[in-house]
Amino acid sequence: MGMIYTKPLARLIEEFQKLPGIGPKSAQRLAFxxxxxxxxxxxxxxxxxxxxxxxxGTCSVxxxxxCENPCEICTSSARDKTLLCVVSDPRxxxxxxxxxxxxxxxxxxxxxxxxxxGIGPQDLKLSELLHRLSSETEIKEIILAxxxxxxxxxxxxxxxxxxKPLGIQLSRIAFGLPVxxxxxxxxxxxxxxxxxxxxxx
Amino acid sequence: xxxxxxxxxxxxxxxxxxxxxxxxxxxxxxxxxxxxxxxLEAIYFLSHGRSxxxxxxxxxxxxxxxxxxxxxLGQSHHHGGSLSLEAQLALSPENSLKTVFKLxxxxxxxxxxVVGKIPTVTFFLSDLxxxxxxxxxxxxxxxxxxxxxxxVHFKRMNAYNRVRQQKSQLLKNPPxxxxxxxxxxxxxxxxxxxxxxxxxxxxxxxxxxxxxxxxYHELSQGRENLTLSYQPCFHQxxxxxxxxILQQSxxxxxxxxxxxxxRRGQVLVGPHRDDVQFFLxxxxxxxxxxxxxxxxxxxxxxxxxxxxxxxRLQDETTILLLDDVMAExxxxxxxxxxxxxxxxxxxxxxxxxxxxxLKWFIDQADSANIFEVSQGHVVREQTDLMSxxxxxxxxx
Numbered sequence: 376m377g378m379i380y381t382k383p384l385a386r387l388i389e390e391f392q393k394l395p396g397i398g399p400k401s402a403q404r405l406a407f408x409x410x411x412x413x414x415x416x417x418x419x420x421x422x423x424x425x426x427x428x429x430x431x432g433t434c435s436v437x438x439x440x441x442c443e444n445p446c447e448i449c450t451s452s453a454r455d456k457t458l459l460c461v462v463s464d465p466r467x468x469x470x471x472x473x474x475x476x477x478x479x480x481x482x483x484x485x486x487x488x489x490x491x492x493g494i495g496p497q498d499l500k501l502s503e504l505l506h507r508l509s510s511e512t513e514i515k516e517i518i519l520a521x522x523x524x525x526x527x528x529x530x531x532x533x534x535x536x537x538x539k540p541l542g543i544q545l546s547r548i549a550f551g552l553p554v555x556x557x558x559x560x561x562x563x564x565x566x567x568x569x570x571x572x573x574x575x576x
Numbered sequence: 577x578x579x580x581x582x583x584x585x586x587x588x589x590x591x592x593x594x595x596x597x598x599x600x601x602x603x604x605x606x607x608x609x610x611x612x613x614x615x616l617e618a619i620y621f622l623s624h625g626r627s628x629x630x631x632x633x634x635x636x637x638x639x640x641x642x643x644x645x646x647x648x649l650g651q652s653h654h655h656g657g658s659l660s661l662e663a664q665l666a667l668s669p670e671n672s673l674k675t676v677f678k679l680x681x682x683x684x685x686x687x688x689x690v691v692g693k694i695p696t697v698t699f700f701l702s703d704l705x706x707x708x709x710x711x712x713x714x715x716x717x718x719x720x721x722x723x724x725x726x727x728v729h730f731k732r733m734n735a736y737n738r739v740r741q742q743k744s745q746l747l748k749n750p751p752x753x754x755x756x757x758x759x760x761x762x763x764x765x766x767x768x769x770x771x772x773x774x775x776x777x778x779x780x781x782x783x784x785x786x787x788x789x790x791x792y793h794e795l796s797q798g799r800e801n802l803t804l805s806y807q808p809c810f811h812q813x814x815x816x817x818x819x820x821i822l823q824q825s826x827x828x829x830x831x832x833x834x835x836x837x838x839r840r841g842q843v844l845v846g847p848h849r850d851d852v853q854f855f856l857x858x859x860x861x862x863x864x865x866x867x868x869x870x871x872x873x874x875x876x877x878x879x880x881x882x883x884x885x886x887x888r889l890q891d892e893t894t895i896l897l898l899d900d901v902m903a904e905x906x907x908x909x910x911x912x913x914x915x916x917x918x919x920x921x922x923x924x925x926x927x928x929x930x931x932x933x934l935k936w937f938i939d940q941a942d943s944a945n946i947f948e949v950s951q952g953h954v955v956r957e958q959t960d961l962m963s964x965x966x967x968x969x970x971x972x
Contacts, residue, residue: 488758490746496755525738525765532761562688563728564735 384410436507438483438500440465448481455479457515461504461534463487463527467520479518482507487526488533496533508541516544523550523568549574577659577694577892578922579619581649586641588614589952596956598945600919601938604926605957606949612926615954616698616897618646619924622661623696623895624723625677625687625730633665634673642667650694653920654891661690688734692727695889697881699913700899706877707862707870711851718852721881722780725888729776736769740843748841763830766846771822773847778806778817780884781852787880788873795872795912800856802873809849868906875909879916886918893918898925907933914940 380388384406391402409417433439434446441447448454458479462468463486471477484499508514519534521527531547538545551569552561561569578600584593589611604612613629617636621627627636637644644665651658662678676683677690684690698720705713722729743762746754785804792802805813810829814821829845830837837844854861854873861873885894896917902910902925910933917923919942926949927934938944946957 529761536757
């Protein structure tokens with residue numbers, strides 16, 4: 376490859392190729408795109424990369440990504456401080472934020488319990504969660520927003536075991552049919568879950 | 577359902593193969609190791625979402641090739657609509673395998689979505705292991721057959737196996753002391769997914785038994801009665817089926833072996849250790865049955881499978897895959913099998929030679945194709961062989 380491309384170009388292509396989902400062809404396309412842009416644009420792009428890496432850290436309270444510590448959500452006075460939502464990944468937090476419906480606080484675990492991947496409770500932000508529950512006495516209710524997978528279920532059951540003795544109200548988000556979906560096309564396992572998680576009308 | 581057309585590219589020993597099938601009987605004739613079973617395997621692969629011969633999809637790819645394609649085109653007996661199923665297996669330059677399934681041209685998210693779309697009942701030599709094999713063979717035979725009746729079973733098995741693997745890893749190789757709360761969380765899930773799996777197997781086995789009993793009665797000329805029983809690894813068989821009772825007993829059984837499991841680092845209790853028992857009157861047929869009795873049981877089981885599946889499909893028919901089993905059955909049992917088949921049912925059959933029983937079978941069919949298979953080549957026999965068969969049957 377170094378034989379064809381001039382050195383800085385080869386390096387640029389190689390760097391792009393390290394990104395997830397980028398193969399050799401896409402990497403070449405992106406590199407040639409970079410060369411076509413003006414110097415100012417590329418300056419701004421590279422600054423954005425460096426700035427993001429430098430300034431973004433995790434909030435020491437909820438472990439969301441933020442450049443403030445504690446983060447904007449934890450310090451906001453508009454937030455309901457009696458409600459705490461537990462998610463596994465910051466991306467799940469953003470998905471919930473986009474709904475605009477949830478106004479409580481968050482706690483990001485950064486993973487799920489999975490012995491197959493060597494991840495146990497001590498590898499997650501779990502002791503930090505328990506510490507929060509004992510120090511932030513305003514928290515009255517916890518919502519678990521963990522995925523409906525074996526690992527999500529294990530982590531939810533685990534959290535139920537360690538949180539229930541604290542006497543805090545605990546629930547898990549409902550699983551079932553997608554909005555706008557057809558019941559007849561739903562698979563039986565999803566329907567079973569939807570029936571067992573039914574709610575009164 | 578019947579299959580009209582199949583096309584394979586770089587599949588096993590076939591560089592490229594295109595076949596048009598007869599709506600009723602399709603016979604693949606050839607020497608051993610000619611590639612007859614590979615054709616049935618391709619149909620099985622799209623019917624079950626996996627091969628019956630290997631767990632590793634990459635073995636289906638022809639030697640030194642990188643991309644395999646299997647395409648089947650079928651037609652419904654019920655409403656006449658067509659169905660196309662396709663599997664594409666591709667090896668990346670990094671040697672990782674990507675398998676994509678397509679249903680009517682559209683890629684599906686998970687292979688569970690194609691399972692049972694082409695409903696098949698198989699009768700392979702390995703099915704004789706239902707009796708002769710280990711408990712593992714009986715479980716997998718039951719699961720394979722159940723998946724065709726109730727495709728959701730595929731997901732049920734995956735869910736249970738994932739939990740079992742997680743628990744097994746936790747017990748086997750803890751990088752830290754085992755957290756009792758993690759173990760308990762996994763046990764609760766093992767109970768939920770395990771009891772659902774057991775319940776499905778037990779209910780299905782009861783249905784099979786209902787249809788297998790009269791068949792066996794005929795085969796043995798009323799000499800003895802066949803009963804089937806699902807045998808959980810921790811309990812005598814349950815008389816009454818109830819999910820609550822199953823969950824409760826499974827949970828208790830897990831509690832009882834907890835210290836053993838921790839000591840041995842193994843998951844000791846669950847449906848991955850259950851068994852199926854076959855009784856002739858009061859005798860365990862796996863232990864005391866003669867060769868002939870055992871063959872009759874397998875045959876009765878297979879005929880029951882066809883009938884149970886017919887119940888689910890209503891107006892649709894199943895496809896029957898018979899791989900070299902005729903040689904294992906004596907003329908009486910061959911006749912029983914062939915006689916009991918719905919004449920509308922499409923049959924794919926491999927054999928090394930055409931004996932009189934098979935010739936009779938072909939002659940009965942409304943349509944039949946005979947394919948001569950040798951070393952990666954498949955040639956459809958034209959009228960010659962058929963006319964020979966017809967001439968012979970006229971003499972009779």
